[in-house]
Structure formats: structure tokens, C-alpha cells
Amino acid sequence: MVRKTKEDAEITRRHLIDAARRVFLECGVSRSTLEKVASVAGVTRGAVYWHFKNKTELFFAMREQAILPFVDRVVFDAEDEDPLAGIEAALREIIQILVDQPATRETFEIISFKCEYVDEFAAMMQCTAGQLDFLRQLGEAYARAGQRGVLRAGLVPEALAYDTFLFAGGLIKHWLSSAPDEHFRGGVDAMIRTHVALRRA
Amino acid sequence: MVRKTKEDAEITRRHLIDAARRVFLECGVSRSTLEKVASVAGVTRGAVYWHFKNKTELFFAMREQAILPFVDRVVFDAEDEDPLAGIEAALREIIQILVDQPATRETFEIISFKCEYVDEFAAMMQCTAGQLDFLRQLGEAYARAGQRGVLRAGLVPEALAYDTFLFAGGLIKHWLSSAPDEHFRGGVDAMIRTHVALRRA
DNA sequence: CTATTTACATACATCCGCGTTTGTATAAAC
């Protein structure tokens, strides 16, 4: 019994991506072998090469799935009467995604720490469209905050946006690299509050 | 003529570390072969294995050299009458080190983007003693700023320190990944000023 | 019901990088 139905094949494909995530996380992308991925998925390398051209394509297939939750869940409401609260909520939501979506969290950990940005992966170093969009939305939210008068005087929305952007990136990175029971994770909420409070009038 | 004098050997060792940095930066640590490193250094793999146990040891030898400039140049003056200005200066100094010490900059780029944190490299994920020290010094500087009354009211030094710590990390990372002529690099000074200004009374 | 395609498993050939070993000319020790 080798040949499977179309749905079975799709399941195999997902199993392969799941297995790849596990192996990448443990061994790093470079040291991960397609043999390991296949065996974790309960198949052979033949299945891998059937569904994907090579390890690179498998990696990007895995990566794509992790981006979706963010565009869905991290949104800014332009009608919000307190844009700063919206920013604060967005920051908390980012961390929350990492909390309740282990696959996304693991993929981010791989992208952040278990992958070398050379050759085929070099392009990943630049900000993604999603990141740039997040940066832009931060700027717009800060601009609205300024108009509504909840912002401290004399602050440039763009500079604030970048500051928060870097803060968010650092937050994610340190949250990922910290142990679940570590002191850092408990303090995240307070850090987010402090960060936003600094901007309030 | 094979056997060299002790000084010659030391020169070879440095050449190897320089070559390793170049190759690591171009190929990533995993894809870097000791053959490439050796040939760039103008020697053979024999020389590499004479001076270093393996690629890992060569990597850490390279890494160690990049940490020194920071402990030397990023200092906080406890007697400073404006600790916030001291923090601002420290942040600027960090970027300045990257500007005028290409080797340090390249090593940081390798550590940030061209290296997978698994197995022997997994320990690197945690904050180094130097980083923790930087974090601590930030906290103390903010505490002094509070005592001198230059800090905004109601701010906790520790939270501020962490915010600045994440900011600095993000700043370095984005500075490294940005092109020399990119808009981002020109805006760094303003971003540092904004970041610190947010905390001023 | 037959033909063909699918979804893999299996087998094969190749190359690459690593660690080790051996060789060797010279510097340093005595």
C-alpha cells in the first residue's frame, strides 16, 4: 500500500512541514537532514522530494504558515479613541500569539536563532512586507494619538514608531530565548505598559 | 621553508581568524569550510588544525576579539551630573564602535545573522556577562537620573533599563542589516535622542 | 476493465568536508 488518496498526500505534506519544524528547531536548518525530517514524519526521503524541491523549499513552506496569524490578529483600529491603548494591545497580542500558537512560536525561534542568512536565505534579512506594514501602522497610530492629544508634546510619530518597532523586535527575540518559567516572561506585560506610558501626555 | 618563528606563527593565527571572519560572513558558519578559510589565509588546513581544534574553536576565538572594544569604550560615569546624557552617549558609542571597527562589525553580523544557535553554539543565545552588565549599568544610571531629578516622574529604573536594552539590541541588529547608504543609518542619531528624550522630565 | 498517473519507497552514484596521520624543513634548546 503505497499510493494514497489526494487527502492522504496533503496530510503527508503537513506532517513533513511539522517534522521539519521540529528538526529545524532541534538541529538548526543547516544540520537538519532530509533523512531526519522524513523519519520524524514517518516517511522516507522519497516523500520529501516528491512534495518539495529541496530543503530550502521545505523551509519556506514552513515559514509561510507562521506569518498568517500576525496579519490576522495584529490589527490597528483607525477609529480607536485611544490609539496608544491600541498600540499597547497590539504589542500584547504579538506576545499572545507566541503563547497560544506553539507552531508559530517555534518557527519564529528557528528564523531568529536556527538559521543562517546566506545565499537563498539572505533575502530574509530584510524586513518583510508585513514588518514594514506594522511599522507604518505604528506611525499612523502615533500620528492619530498626536491628533487626539493623548501624546506627549514634541514627539515625532515616525521616530516613536521606530522606537516601538525595535522594542517589539527585541521583546519577541528575548521572549523566545527566555525559558518559559523565566523572570523575563512575567515582566513582559509591565514592560509593554511602561513603554507605552512613556509616550502618554 | 615550512617551520616559522614564533612571531610568524602568531601572524598566521591572526590571519586565520581574519580569514575565518571573512568566510563566515560570506558563507555563514555552517557552510564555511576550513579549506576555504585556510586558502583565504594563504595556508592549508594543516595550519588551521595546528592552531585550532576545529571550526567551533576558531569561531569562538574570532568572537572573543569582538567583545573587547565594548567593555573598553562603553562606560558609564557614576559621577555624571546628567546620567541620561551618559546613557545617550553610551548608545551612540555602541554604534560608533560598529562604524570605526569593521572587524567588530563583521563579527557582530556573523553572530546575529550567519550562525545557528544549536549544540556548541546554543549557549550563545543567553545574554553574555557583558550584556547583563550593560543592562545593570543602565538600571543604575536610570536610578541616578531619578535621584538627580532629571527623570520623568513615576518611572521604574529597571523597566526603563530593559526598554533601553531592547532598544539597543534592535538598533544594533537593524544597523547591521541596513545598507551603509540606507536611510535607517542616518536616522539612528535622531532615534537615540528621541529614545532618551522620552525619559527626561 | 484497462491505461495511466500518482505518491511514495528503495537503490544508486557522487561529492564534499572532516579528522587524522604522516612527512618535513626549520627554529630553538642543549
Next chain:
DNA sequence: GTTTATACAAACGCGGATGTATGTAAATAG
């Protein structure tokens, strides 16, 4: 002036990962 240790170069053997080629049983198309 020997002897020994040094600082490499050159050669060896090895496993491991990759990509491809082939085999094959079942699903699907006609």
C-alpha cells in the same frame, strides 16, 4: 653541532548528505 620540538603541508580514509533514477502498488481517468 646534535637533538628535539615546532609549524605547518600533503595525503589518507571515512561517513554522511544530496540528488536522481528506478521500482511499485494503489488511485484515478477513460
